Amino acid sequence: MNVIAGKRLKLWSGSGKTEIFLAAVLLVLFVVFGTLSPVFLTTFNLMNLLRQTAIVGVVTIGMVFVIISSGIDLSVGSVVGFSGVITATALVAGVPIPLAILAAVSLSALVGLVNGVLIYDGKVPPFIATLGTMAVLRAVIMLITGAQMISGLPREFLVIAQASLFGIPILAVVWIALTVVAFLVIRTTVFGRSIFAYGSNKEAARLSGINVRHTLYGVYMYSAVMCAIAGVLLTARLSSATPTAGSGFELDAIAAAVVGGASLSGGEGSILGAFLGALMMSTLRQGGTLIGLNSFIMEIIIGSLIVVAVLLDQVRKRRGGQTR
């Protein structure tokens, strides 16, 4: 029995080395910025950091699912914007808050399903399929809004972005909760393990009786739902829905997922790693601003760091004797 318990623990730490590495880098960044800026380590600033990271962080969760399945989802930014516009339009029309959110989430899930159908049934490569939905959806947003911002949202809705729970901003609470849920889904559900099996070897998964179709639909719908939630949070935070909201999120999300140990060839990825990856990138941005670093130089550092993180991870894996 003891043996089994020991092994269980090992499974839970999984390929924990990437995560430990990221946590160490984060710690170093905190020490550096804390030393250079008196404000950085204040509670106010740290909470603000969480709040800023939360929205892209939520999008990243879905992206990890997609990347493990050996896919990519470029439509995330458009879905974030779409969800925000639906929520805001509904709210302005007087629809109750829960219903407005539900509408945004379900319509976005539908977009995810379309991605899934295009990719599984239409055999369109994920990159192309989601590139298409990304463009189409952004145009739909423009049509709905007439390229205008939607404001005048009810106060009770805006509270989402301002309120805190036990001193932690609601935005961050949502992000952390969704991370925990996704962690459990990936590690302990049939759906989660099926994604890994599919991402690692599609044919073996199919011949092992895994419901490949549902797994793939599920992956893109999960991603879309995460984006929908991120869209709601973003709208609350900006007090309005802007037609361009969410643009560029796909790159941040992919970067965070990959820095967190996800492999674009599939079958590999970590929710906790992506969480830390997202946090690391926003820490750099915010810390850099606080110590007055030129923002262009900041972007150079972030871009390099993404590559370096993945490079170091590859070196570590090779050292681990996993050469092919």
Next chain:
Amino acid sequence: MQTILEMKGITKHFPGVRALHNIDLDLREGEIHALVGENGAGKSTIIKILMGVHHRSEGEIRLYGKPCDIRDPLHAQSLGLGAVYQDVNLAQHLSVAENLFMGSMPRRLPGIINRAEMNSETTRIMESIGVKVDPRAIISTLSVAQQEMVAIGKILRKTPKLVIFDEPTALLTTEETEQLFRIIAKLKADGVGVLYISHRMEEIFRICDRATVLKDGEKVATVDITDVDEDRLISMMVGRSVHDMYGIDHCEPGEIVLSVENLSRAGEFHKVNFQVRRGEIFGMFGLVGSGRSEIVHSIFGARKPDSGRVLHNGEVANYRNPRRAIKAGMALIPEDRKGQGLALGLPITDNTNMASMELISSLGVLDTRKSIGTAQTYVDALQTKTPSVFQLVKNLSGGNQQKVVIGKWLAAGSDLFVFDEPTVGVDVGAKFEIYKVFENLVKQGKTLVVISSYLPEVMGLSDRLLIMYEGRQMAILKKDEFDEERILRLASGIK
């Protein structure tokens, strides 16, 4: 005769494992030298060190007496070393000529390829080994055997001094194997040294001059092939003596489990009829391309037959997809282990549970304790050699990988097992263990369909044998009617 290659005291460490220990090996001009041993004995590591994929931890390599340090695969090639692997590594979308000349295409002007020269040179090289192939043919349209010949041509273009063949006949028909042997004989005559790796003893005794036996990363001995017999060589490899390889207990067949009626699929197989009974081992023999695998894939629901029907346990069962077949208790252990059987990048736990996740989950949530327990159970039961159930499957040897695939179906509680080439790329020791698994399965009342292109194996294991030729069913023979010559004739289309 001059010595081409000398390896002295080669040791290779991987993190936590010693793959090779103090290996000595030498290869002379015009010699065919067999490298034999069970999977995991260290053959692949030696090849990879020679080809510059891995670096030795200790020891010395000399080429023509000069110490040399093989830095990387490109360097290995420039030193005159070439290797033909079982899974041929060619650019599938390019032509034969483009593959042969990859990296050094002849030019007319800077940057402009001289296709005429490239194609005629390709034809010349391929004809020098007796192969007629259109230099413009796209690789993916060629058969496995043709691709292998192209891979050989690619090496020959660089006039190699030493060629390594790693299980070259695993996917070839008898005739194609003969052609390969002619090519190897020609290399020998030209003074090229050949390092030959195969699990097929009769091949080693037929073409090799000497053999080096490896076991658990250490060298057992180097022997002249004329000094040993098959039994002696195998016992050196496995460390125990062998008598009847296929001597497993059979059972009295029970009721009909699977009944195939007039099953056809255009271009693959035509009007196939057979029945399999409970507890039976039903063999299927035929050359590559005879439609054996396609038939079982159709029964399993992985591809759709055009006409005919399948009865499984008395009910019509033209399964539309593998999931339905699996639910009904069918298991397919595919020929292409890496491409279809395993998720190489995942650990044994995931692979073992892949077909049975629904059995150990409620409301979609897996019982991870059970999933680890199951994996451990089948690692123990099948004696899979691995440090733990969390080992990534790609780090296991061929025989152990196959055990993981079998474990997957045992975990799924399957009732009818279809084994497609179960022992390809599996060493002698693991073969025994796989045959023992067959014996245990029939004892438990399971039913087995075994496809193999290795005749002694299907003859030794099967109760009855279906022989296919180019999609046609030639005969079904009972065990007492088995006759090697007759079966081979049937498999070549002669009634």
